[in-house]
Amino acid sequence: MKKSFTFASKNKTPERNIDSIKFEIKKYIARERRKKLPEGTDFWAFDCKIGADESVSEILELKDIGKSIDNIFSQGHGAFYLEILARPAYKSKTKETQKK
Template identity: 45%
Template sequence: MRKVFQIDVSNKTRDRQIDSIKNEIRKYIKREKSKKLPEEFNSWFFDCKFGQTLELAKEISFADIIKSVDLANGENYPSFYLEIISRPVFKEKKLSVDEEILED
């Protein structure tokens, strides 16, 4: 998803538009996570960028997406750019405490 979201829309209140944007982002993430992974991979990773414009966009962590939308609302941006690109990754399984004790 590479998109410029408009916050100031003539027929909606600002808060309602922010809720609509957050809902669209969550739906996109859910849809991407439900896609079938290639054989060598076991998880999805999201590369994210956020900024007032495409040129000002900086990388952010996946956990900060919704916080960034709230920041745009708080700073009274008329619009903002958000980029979320999914890619498959292989994550090593973390050992639980019980498994670590058994290995020692």
């Protein structure tokens, strides 16, 4: 997902629009996680970027997207850019399994 979102809407307050944006993001992530994993991979990892626009977007963790959206809104920006890319990933081996 590479998309620009605006906080303004004709029929919603900006706060309600933020809630609907967050819900759309949750739906996208859930849909990506349901996809079949390639052979030999363990889970879907997500690479995320967010910013006021694409040129100033910063890398962040998936769990911090909601806070970042709220921060961008509180800074007075009218829109933001969000990029979420799913990639297959492997679980790292723990020390116990490496010893055996």
